[in-house]
Amino acid sequence: MDRISISGISAIGYHGVFDFEKRDGQSFVVDVVLHVDISRAAASDNVADTVHYGEVSELVVAQIQAGPWDLIEKLGSEIAEAILAGYPTVATVEVVVHKPQAPIPVPFSDVSICLVRHQTLHTAVIALGANLGDPQATLAAAVAELGEEVQILKVSPLAVTKPVGGPPDQPDYTNQVIEVRTQRSPHELLDLCQRIEAAHHRTREVRWEARTLDLDLITYDHLVLEDPRLTLPHPRAAIRGFVLAPWSWMDPDAVLGGQLVSRLAQQAADTKDIIRL
Ligand SMILES: Nc1ncnc2c1ncn2[C@@H]1O[C@H](COP(=O)(O)OP(=O)(O)OP(=O)(O)O)[C@@H](O)[C@H]1O
Ligand SMILES: Nc1nc2c(c(=O)[nH]1)N=C(CO)CN2
Structure with a gap:
């Protein structure tokens, strides 16, 4: 060095x-x-x-x-x-x-x-999703923008998924999961994700409404945390096929809450409709 x-x-x-x-x-x-x-x-x-x-x-x-x-x-x-x-x-x-x-x-x-x-380096898993605009281009841009600030270790294939929750008649989502290494704290990483969402015109009006870009922090090392801004691991990740399936494609040995992510993916209700691109 x-x-x-x-x-x-x-x-x-x-x-x-x-x-x-x-x-x-x-x-x-x-x-x-x-x-x-x-x-x-x-x-x-x-x-x-x-x-x-x-x-x-x-x-x-x-x-x-x-x-x-x-x-x-x-x-x-x-x-x-x-x-x-x-x-x-x-x-x-x-x-x-x-x-x-x-x-x-x-x-x-x-x-x-x-x-x-x-420096102490931390490993985090981030889930990306988009169903407005050009989702594939947006996810590619978001991964590149994250890569300017953190080291990208793994990138999952893209998944086309049916909207889970939220208003009816939304377009299908494109979802992806990445693993990153960073010196940033969990809150700094959340800030970074939210800055990138905002740069892609993310709005928040109705819960789980269609969005140009969503970046969720899924895990950060083995940290368990619950504060007003951040819950880790992400509280709904373990039942979301749209997170678990691409995560398991990227990392077949990944574990969440003591269970294999690939097994959790099989159990998630929305997994059956997921298409791997
Ligand atoms: N692990 C986490 N990752 C991202 N945001 C989180 C996390 N834990 C708590 N939050 C908080 O959740 C708030 C709402 O996030 P957001 O609007 O992205 O929700 P959503 O993506 O629509 O729904 P969901 O949280 O079910 O994925 C954020 O402002 C953030 O402070
Ligand atoms: N298929 C799919 N459904 C969702 C998604 C998502 O990324 N993909 N995100 C949500 C809130 O974060 C709510 N529902």
């Missing part, structure tokens, strides 16, 4: 075990190494395609000035976490914190800690 290194970022901080360190402050010096793919920036020559080292340096200074913490281990960890959270394209960060004026009662030139932290 390519790397960006910044060394000798210094600022006054108030970290230390002793009261006088928290009162008087002293110099902290930080080196960071960011493991990040710089090939896009190398090709485009555009700073937006890489990690801006000036911004990272300012973030490091802000962390040195925050706290105070007792330990440089804690300061280093805060710096690493802030960089990983702020820059999702950084796969790994190495942080060295030097405290050259540390209160050590013998002659010394420097004391430092070094730590290495990695």
